Amino acid sequence: MEENNLKEMKDMILTYVTKEYIDDDDVTLTYETPLISSGYVDSFSMVSLLVFLENKFKIKIPPSKATPEAFDSVNNIVALVNQYLNK
Amino acid sequence: MYDHPSYDELTTGFSWSIAEKELDYSPGDVINIGWHCSDRICQKGKAGKIALYYEGFGGAVKSYTFNDIRLAGNTIGAFLRCQGITEGDRVCLFMDRIPELYLSFLGILKIGAIVQPLFSAFGEESLFVRLENAGTKAVITQKKHLSKVRKIRSRLPDLELVIIVDNIKPSELEPGEILFSLENTEPVEKFELCPTRAETHSLLHYTSGTTGQPKGVKHVHYSIVSQYLTTKWVLDLHDDDIYWCTADPGWVTGTSYGIIGPWSLGVTQCVLDTGFSAQTWYKFIERYRVTVWYSAPTAIRSLMKAGDDLVNEFDLSSLRHLASVGEPLNSEAVIWSGRVFGKQFHDTFWQTETGSIMITNFPGMKIKPGSMGRTFPGITGAVLDPVTFNPIEEPGKAGLIAFRPGWPAMMRTYWKNEEKYREKFVNGWYLSGDRSSIDHEGYYWFIGRDDDVINTGGHLVSPFEVESALLEHPAVGESAVTSKPDEINMEVVKAFITLKPGFSASPDLELEIMNFIRKKLSPLAMPQAVEFMDRLPKTRSGKIMRRVLHAREWGEEIGDISTLEND
Numbered sequence: 001m002e003e004n005n006l007k008e009m010k011d012m013i014l015t016y017v018t019k020e021y022i023d024d025d026d027v028t029l030t031y032e033t034p035l036i037s038s039g040y041v042d043s044f045s046m047v048s049l050l051v052f053l054e055n056k057f058k059i060k061i062p063p064s065k066a067t068p069e070a071f072d073s074v075n076n077i078v079a080l081v082n083q084y085l086n087k
Numbered sequence: 088m089y090d091h092p093s094y095d096e097l098t099t100g101f102s103w104s105i106a107e108k109e110l111d112y113s114p115g116d117v118i119n120i121g122w123h124c125s126d127r128i129c130q131k132g133k134a135g136k137i138a139l140y141y142e143g144f145g146g147a148v149k150s151y152t153f154n155d156i157r158l159a160g161n162t163i164g165a166f167l168r169c170q171g172i173t174e175g176d177r178v179c180l181f182m183d184r185i186p187e188l189y190l191s192f193l194g195i196l197k198i199g200a201i202v203q204p205l206f207s208a209f210g211e212e213s214l215f216v217r218l219e220n221a222g223t224k225a226v227i228t229q230k231k232h233l234s235k236v237r238k239i240r241s242r243l244p245d246l247e248l249v250i251i252v253d254n255i256k257p258s259e260l261e262p263g264e265i266l267f268s269l270e271n272t273e274p275v276e277k278f279e280l281c282p283t284r285a286e287t288h289s290l291l292h293y294t295s296g297t298t299g300q301p302k303g304v305k306h307v308h309y310s311i312v313s314q315y316l317t318t319k320w321v322l323d324l325h326d327d328d329i330y331w332c333t334a335d336p337g338w339v340t341g342t343s344y345g346i347i348g349p350w351s352l353g354v355t356q357c358v359l360d361t362g363f364s365a366q367t368w369y370k371f372i373e374r375y376r377v378t379v380w381y382s383a384p385t386a387i388r389s390l391m392k393a394g395d396d397l398v399n400e401f402d403l404s405s406l407r408h409l410a411s412v413g414e415p416l417n418s419e420a421v422i423w424s425g426r427v428f429g430k431q432f433h434d435t436f437w438q439t440e441t442g443s444i445m446i447t448n449f450p451g452m453k454i455k456p457g458s459m460g461r462t463f464p465g466i467t468g469a470v471l472d473p474v475t476f477n478p479i480e481e482p483g484k485a486g487l488i489a490f491r492p493g494w495p496a497m498m499r500t501y502w503k504n505e506e507k508y509r510e511k512f513v514n515g516w517y518l519s520g521d522r523s524s525i526d527h528e529g530y531y532w533f534i535g536r537d538d539d540v541i542n543t544g545g546h547l548v549s550p551f552e553v554e555s556a557l558l559e560h561p562a563v564g565e566s567a568v569t570s571k572p573d574e575i576n577m578e579v580v581k582a583f584i585t586l587k588p589g590f591s592a593s594p595d596l597e598l599e600i601m602n603f604i605r606k607k608l609s610p611l612a613m614p615q616a617v618e619f620m621d622r623l624p625k626t627r628s629g630k631i632m633r634r635v636l637h638a639r640e641w642g643e644e645i646g647d648i649s650t651l652e653n654d
Contacts, residue, residue: 020602024231026254038144039183039362042208043389044544044579044610048601055594067392068364 091451413545
């Protein structure tokens with residue numbers, strides 16, 4: 001994937017996660033911030049993040065791949081999404 | 088390893104006075120949970136023993152001795168008194184699993200006020216309903232959760248004070264808010280304990296039902312008697328144990344067995360305040376040499392999913408006894424734990440309303456994988472015929488799980504809802520709302536709820552609450568909520584909706600509705616799927632037939648549909 005597209009994807013996901021899951025204005029997420037293991041996004045909320053990704057990128061992620069580890073950072077999420085783009 | 092008495096030895100001649108004597112309590116004495124969990128332990132020569140190891144996200148690590156928690160309880164109690172909090176006032180704890188949550192719990196009880204712990208992931212509507220019902224006078228919270236409290240504050244005339252325990256600048260405080268830093272406050276040594284008695288109100292935990300709003304469950308200081316003894320006999324805690332209860336104190340497990348049980352026994356416990364990760368959990372057990380671990384089926388199944396190989400990367404040899412709570416523990420999880428940890432998880436059954444463990448597998452007792460175990464000594468249990476409410480004698484026949492009232496931790500009422508409380512008692516029995524059978528050896532086998540409440544990840548969610556919240560979304564015409572099966576959580580929430588004119592079904596609208604409920608109520612209540620329908624199945628009188636939707640999701644027989652509205 002081109003670098004520009006990759007950055008765009010990361011920023012889109014970062015913006016979405018910040019808007020939807022972070023209440024505290026003092027928290028600034030990065031591409032590497034652990035999202036699940038930090039508790040910012042709990043395991044129940046992961047489902048809504050999965051639905052967002054599938055809707056946004058028109059992909060289908062198998063439940064077995066939608067693990068806490070795969071969702072634990074924006075970088076991890078982008079790596080997961082890329083596996084299913086253009087499939 | 089310890090010798091364990093047989094079930095017969097535990098039950099023969101049993102009396103709750105066994106626990107009273109060990110707690111140095113005689114009827115009529117002052118009894119205060121906060122004092123029993125701290126001061127009394129110090130008086131027994133354990134002042135210097137570690138009470139709490141805390142580990143937060145990012146590597147924050149703290150430890151507290153029993154003397155530290157005694158002083159912290161005094162200090163917080165004294166602070167609350169200065170702010171005008173008195174006996175009987177409801178004080179809500181709305182925090183993550185940080186030390187201030189556990190220490191404030193003690194302080195509130197020591198001044199005779201009532202603790203109202205609430206899960207910190209609750210959205211503003213869930214928070215509002217519970218604070219409004221309780222007439223809560225003060226909330227102790229963190230800066231990260233403050234915005235939720237601020238949004239609903241104007242609708243809560245009883246709420247006088249919001250106390251923030253971290254990271255807020257004085258210039259950021261609004262009227263009625265105050266910063267309290269335990270670290271920067273002089274510890275209070277001399278403290279006047281409120282002389283609470285057995286029936287003094289101690290805790291108010293909220294639980295969801297099928298209909299109506301969540302109910303406040305009233306517990307009293309005497310509950311410590313059964314919480315203490317069940318911790319000792321079921322969780323098998325001994326003086327040299329390191330105990331980890333994974334439950335959040337927003338739920339009853341996190342107070343009964345995450346604070347009261349272990350600390351009344353003077354046992355060291357550890358608390359991990361991060362999101363779930365199998366690796367993090369195993370590392371935590373290894374680091375603190377956890378010996379007794381009390382967790383939940385959802386977490387256990389998540390650990391199973393993470394794989395057996397991961398277990399072998401850590402030294403978990405310290406584990407001596409494992410127990411589980413919240414929902415029935417499936418037999419595969421029991422067998423798996425025996426294989427990978429060398430110890431099987433012992434299932435335990437109890438509820439917010441019961442306050443302490445009622446049916447359980449005991450250490451040293453034969454476990455039947457998939458069974459909840461047998462009744463705790465002093466508890467008379469049965470399964471009742473749903474029509475006559477008489478005990479079923481026939482082994483293996485399903486009925487309503489019920490108990491003879493009167494154990495120490497039994498709820499005393501539903502807050503401001505005495506009518507609903509009385510409905511829980513029929514024919515001299517307390518009805519749990521669950522169904523099971525009992526086999527010929529006295530083991531209980533869970534079948535399901537007797538109502539429509541959804542048990543997801545070990546937490547009860549009310550379909551009514553979710554349906555009501557769905558109706559507040561501009562696109563939703565009608566709503567029905569039921570459960571659908573889930574590999575990890577046993578069941579999760581699913582919503583069925585019809586749309587108002589002008590709205591069209593789409594994946595984006597589904598996501599919007601999911602997020603709407605997640606923020607309004609909680610991540611637990613969020614529908615994990617939303618199905619758009621032209622119309623919901625209803626009776627001819629217009630009542631939505633949830634059971635038709637439920638049966639469809641679970642692949643069950645739909646049953647009698649003679650009253651179903653025709654197409």
